[in-house]
């Protein structure tokens with residue numbers, strides 16, 4: 139995007155947002171926020187909602203093609219051991235730009251699936267041969283962000299269900315394309331938000347479902363993870379793709395770890411929906427200082443150290459979402475949820491339960507009381523899968539295994555997935571929407587309804603179903 143496009147975007151955004159173009163000042167003239175028809179993209183209502191509860195015929199053994207075998211792909215493949223050994227899944231093909239990454243992963247695969255998989259590599263489009271095969275049911279995508287929308291769209295157009303790492307799309311235009319293509323092809327399109335399947339988050343969700351929290355009115359989620367070292371490492375991310383986003387954009391690029399669980403807590407898409415947001419970034423300092431100190435090839439970054447986005451829901455709840463991968467500080471996803479009867483805060487996990495109005499208190503539950511709640515409301519899935527989870531702790535302590543397990547077992551049984559198309563697009567859209575708000579002095583920005591109005595229908599979260 140050149141400067142002319144950006145200025146034109148700014149004027150159109152200003153028109154929509156009701157702020158004078160002169161107040162818009164942003165040096166980010168290479169941003170990838172949609173430049174075309176912004177008003178239309180923000181106000182569109184073209185989804186038909188038909189993919190809520192999407193079911194397909196049961197697939198007794200899911201045939202999987204994986205694209206992107208870097209850091210993430212190498213972990214995801216290990217989550218299949220139990221499923222392959224129990225004949226629930228088979229990995230048919232692996233694709234990457236690099237042959238050596240494929241060989242390494244295929245060597246591992248051969249230890250759990252004799253013969254391994256077919257390999258596709260050598261150029262940017264070799265992955266299409268995987269999507270073109272007619273003996274694959276599901277494409278699993280773990281490539282750099284810029285490829286996600288294209289790969290999901292191509293996969294669905296070629297009859298595949300898709301499950302993709304976050305974000306599924308980086309522009310509003312691509313969000314709407316995902317809706318159009320998924321609704322037309324009737325394929326599953328799942329954002330692989332592993333944190334929705336973590337033990338702590340599922341425990342909190344279970345307590346909310348059982349009424350421990352009363353009404354949930356506010357929640358906070360985040361991706362706070364000091365990635366400076368990895369982003370400047372020449373070998374960690376292929377072609378250092380990640381830091382390049384920080385050079386040119388300002389907003390929240392990694393929404394799902396915070397938003398996924400929080401949206402589950404609030405029945406988003408299942409009785410409530412996001413209405414509007416405001417987003418603000420702090421100045422950038424920590425990444426550029428580290429870059430100068432390390433003689434890194436780039437020393438200027440558009441993305442502020444901390445982005446904070448506030449989202450208001452249709453039913454009047456509020457969400458605070460943060461994104462900081464620049465600052466030296468301990469990892470956190472916050473995982474805070476406030477109800478009329480209880481409060482949870484993560485990092486470390488603490489619970490307050492104030493059921494009895496005559497005993498309003500100010501302290502977190504003591505260890506013993508906390509443990510009682512932990513045991514009583516542990517999500518049945520984590521109880522039942524404990525042995526397999528422990529054996530797969532390499533996947534972020536077990537949540538990656540639970541996510542892949544649920545995805546495959548839902549397909550095996552012809553059931554709707556836990557995370558559907560509308561969740562996937564909504565969580566992705568917060569990236570461009572946060573950029574638009576940041577570029578417009580944190581102006582309030584409407585969140586489009588990607589569900590075709592289907593969000594008004596209340597239903598229990600799918601992840602609470604007891605699936606074997």
Ligand SMILES: NC(=O)c1ccc[n+]([C@@H]2O[C@H](COP(=O)([O-])OP(=O)(O)OC[C@H]3O[C@@H](n4cnc5c(N)ncnc54)[C@H](O)[C@@H]3O)[C@@H](O)[C@H]2O)c1
Nearest residue numbers: 206207208209210234235262265280281282303304375376
């Ligand atoms: N959910 C999580 O906990 C989690 C953790 C890590 C990464 N991720 C996500 O996973 C994705 C990948 O991240 P990563 O850390 O593995 O990055 P990476 O750079 O290690 O891996 C990306 C891989 O994609 C390959 N690739 C690039 N272009 C390709 C193309 N056109 N065709 C085929 N392969 C191609 C690269 O060669 C590389 O091996 C990102 O979306 C990231 O956000 C998620």
